[in-house]
Amino acid sequence: MFKIVSREVVGPNLISLRIYAPQIAESARAGQFVIFRIDEFGERVPLTIAGADAQTGLVRIIFQTIGKTTFKLALLNAGDCIRDFAGPFGTPTEIKKYGVVAAVAGGVGAAEVLPVINALKQSENKVIAITGARCKDLLILEEEIKAASDEFLVSTNDGSCGVRGIVTDVLKNVFNSQKIDMVYAIGPVPMMQAVADITKEKNIKTLVSLNPIMVDGTGMCGSCRVTVGGKTKFVCVDGPEFDGHLINWNELISRLALFKDAEKTALEEFKKSGQHHPECKCRQE
Amino acid sequence: MQMPPRIKMPERAPDIRNKDFKQVNTGYTAEESVAEAKRCLQCPNSSCVKGCPVEINIPGFIKKLAEGNAPAAIEILKEKNNLPAVCGRVCPQETQCEKHCILAKKGESIAIGNLERYAADFKLQSLPHCSGEAAKAEKNSQFSTLNSKLPLKVAVVGSGPAGLACAGDLAKLGYDVTVFESLHDTGGVLRYGIPEFRLPKKVLDSEIDYLKNLGVRFVLNTLIGRTKTVKRLFDEGYKAVFVGVGAGLPIFLGVEGENLNHVYSANEFLVRVNLMRAYEFPKYDTPVYKGKNVVVVGGGNTAMDSARTALRLGAQSVKLVYRRSENEMPARLEERIHAKEEGVEFITLTNPVKFIAGQNRCVAGAECVKMELGEPDASGRRRPKKIENSNFIIESDMVVLALGLNPNPVLASLTDGLNTDKDGYIEIDENFMTSLNGVFAGGDIAGGDTVIQAMGMGKKSAKNIHEYLQRFL
Numbered sequence: 001m002f003k004i005v006s007r008e009v010v011g012p013n014l015i016s017l018r019i020y021a022p023q024i025a026e027s028a029r030a031g032q033f034v035i036f037r038i039d040e041f042g043e044r045v046p047l048t049i050a051g052a053d054a055q056t057g058l059v060r061i062i063f064q065t066i067g068k069t070t071f072k073l074a075l076l077n078a079g080d081c082i083r084d085f086a087g088p089f090g091t092p093t094e095i096k097k098y099g100v101v102a103a104v105a106g107g108v109g110a111a112e113v114l115p116v117i118n119a120l121k122q123s124e125n126k127v128i129a130i131t132g133a134r135c136k137d138l139l140i141l142e143e144e145i146k147a148a149s150d151e152f153l154v155s156t157n158d159g160s161c162g163v164r165g166i167v168t169d170v171l172k173n174v175f176n177s178q179k180i181d182m183v184y185a186i187g188p189v190p191m192m193q194a195v196a197d198i199t200k201e202k203n204i205k206t207l208v209s210l211n212p213i214m215v216d217g218t219g220m221c222g223s224c225r226v227t228v229g230g231k232t233k234f235v236c237v238d239g240p241e242f243d244g245h246l247i248n249w250n251e252l253i254s255r256l257a258l259f260k261d262a263e264k265t266a267l268e269e270f271k272k273s274g275q276h277h278p279e280c281k282c283r284q285e
Numbered sequence: 286m287q288m289p290p291r292i293k294m295p296e297r298a299p300d301i302r303n304k305d306f307k308q309v310n311t312g313y314t315a316e317e318s319v320a321e322a323k324r325c326l327q328c329p330n331s332s333c334v335k336g337c338p339v340e341i342n343i344p345g346f347i348k349k350l351a352e353g354n355a356p357a358a359i360e361i362l363k364e365k366n367n368l369p370a371v372c373g374r375v376c377p378q379e380t381q382c383e384k385h386c387i388l389a390k391k392g393e394s395i396a397i398g399n400l401e402r403y404a405a406d407f408k409l410q411s412l413p414h415c416s417g418e419a420a421k422a423e424k425n426s427q428f429s430t431l432n433s434k435l436p437l438k439v440a441v442v443g444s445g446p447a448g449l450a451c452a453g454d455l456a457k458l459g460y461d462v463t464v465f466e467s468l469h470d471t472g473g474v475l476r477y478g479i480p481e482f483r484l485p486k487k488v489l490d491s492e493i494d495y496l497k498n499l500g501v502r503f504v505l506n507t508l509i510g511r512t513k514t515v516k517r518l519f520d521e522g523y524k525a526v527f528v529g530v531g532a533g534l535p536i537f538l539g540v541e542g543e544n545l546n547h548v549y550s551a552n553e554f555l556v557r558v559n560l561m562r563a564y565e566f567p568k569y570d571t572p573v574y575k576g577k578n579v580v581v582v583g584g585g586n587t588a589m590d591s592a593r594t595a596l597r598l599g600a601q602s603v604k605l606v607y608r609r610s611e612n613e614m615p616a617r618l619e620e621r622i623h624a625k626e627e628g629v630e631f632i633t634l635t636n637p638v639k640f641i642a643g644q645n646r647c648v649a650g651a652e653c654v655k656m657e658l659g660e661p662d663a664s665g666r667r668r669p670k671k672i673e674n675s676n677f678i679i680e681s682d683m684v685v686l687a688l689g690l691n692p693n694p695v696l697a698s699l700t701d702g703l704n705t706d707k708d709g710y711i712e713i714d715e716n717f718m719t720s721l722n723g724v725f726a727g728g729d730i731a732g733g734d735t736v737i738q739a740m741g742m743g744k745k746s747a748k749n750i751h752e753y754l755q756r757f758l
Contacts, residue, residue: 023512024512027511027512027513037469043561043570043571069570084505086507086508087512088511088512089511215553215556215571216467216468218467218468218508218693218695220533220534220552220693221535221552221556222535222550222552222553223549223553225537225544226544227544232537232543232544250646251544251646254645254646255544255646257546258546259572259574263572266566266570269567
């Protein structure tokens, strides 16, 4: 069992947990992920590690409530335990001195980009962080990202904060003002695809962190397979980061929709079951 | 002299059992076990033992069963085999012990596997808490005289058949054994691969409880290489490490359309159903696709398990496509018979060359070619060749690929100095030691193939680890 040491709501439907898992906290590197399972009926779900502290043994995860499992996880408080928490899985980000790096994050990707920014800074890169969300309220971890990076730029679709538009609009502006040596992108698939499209024209090395469906996370099933440069790769062991210019995006998008109906059924059944979802305030503390 | 026929194991009817995940074979009754055991000729130079990879005293345990003494039979079995309830169910006996039975020459061999299972189940059922007590008694009386004063720590990586066999024997010898498992449950392929209808998970749990009562500790959710390294294990005071991480990496065909939706590796399909219990969705959270017309590619036990699982999830048709003929199929004979009885259609000498896309990038069919058998290859099996212009299409909304596994590369690639061969198998010497001092390996990762072979390699490794550890005493 793995104990939840702290829980914070960092945005609408966005929750940050710190979980006591000293072995993972000690071994985790930027770019890696964990797989968790809440209880004996639970499914295995991957989440990028948003922070790890070897001293305290805490591993931070930040997630958005989307389906049954994330709703269930959102119900837990500090002091509660989850049954399984395994990792760190995946190949760590290739950290070296690139020069000037633009780290682009969309939505909850803002949490996942933090360890990468920290590692890039330690290798003496200049890091320009660009985060985007639909509106100001959905922006998360602004202070932490600002503190970790050299420049911090924001976009919102409604213009309530930073540039009105999407992260690629900001990225284009950055390209006009300075030379970028590497772009790192993490977030929803259409956002990563849009970033890769822009950087391809300019021939700038681009790493994207992919998020396919996973089961075991250790390379034994191929559920997470993607086509990269015409070859089949397992995201859980070969990735999760790949050259953004080589991804078969349409395949990734269609494979992500594989269990859409079942996911809907699971969430509906869960809501019907009388367990209260996080928006509900009647739950006893 | 005319031998009485072999006592058939009672089975549930095919059209009933193919709708649920309950066990197909219901097991011998006491009377049936005695009658079958009495057929054994008790050969003095018993050739059946030579066919058993862990060299069980087969005539010995059968003699006890013939006398109606199942508890004594299990004692004899457990001298060599820590998991008899598993092996009695999943070993391909027709190519091992039963193949060498003298009765097989004139008629039907003794049903050694069925008898082993009967004895093991008798113990588990009649005395639900006894297996633990028996384990403690066994440990105290027979084995732990040597190291009880100086427990040396041994790490076993992987809780599949090889690791379980190795851990059990080391614990009996008195060592302080910890098994590290990357998944959230123990057993390796016994848990995630072999379905409930062949190996009930309660039976597996009982077998693993026996090991826990021998003192073996299990640490789950730990991927050695990533969560902690092999070097770290030595830093933590482990004096030897056994690597039994299996061959977990599914092989794909490398043909067009293989990444279409609802084309699965057998590992993924079976992990969802067996480990994650997706057949009980939405009680369990993991979903599984229930194909209507399913094509399973392959001819091994994994292919049979996949095909039979698809039927139980409600498929209207399940076609098993295999590139050789049925004679070359590596699957257990009993499972092939069961699969056919339950309605799996075998399409042999056929191989997919392409998967066809339907709507929304979902698979709509498998384009196959007919094959013919040529000269024998290195494994002695006749090599299949394509027949040109024999292409045809099997319509299908779900494909499961059961083409075998490559060795899992994670641990070896993250362990400095651990040598592998060109195919990725960990190299071991005649003592099962790898290129790293104190690190041993066995099972599929070191070139094993079946459950019992892996167990045999695990046991031999335990013996060699014991010899190696003498230097620390």
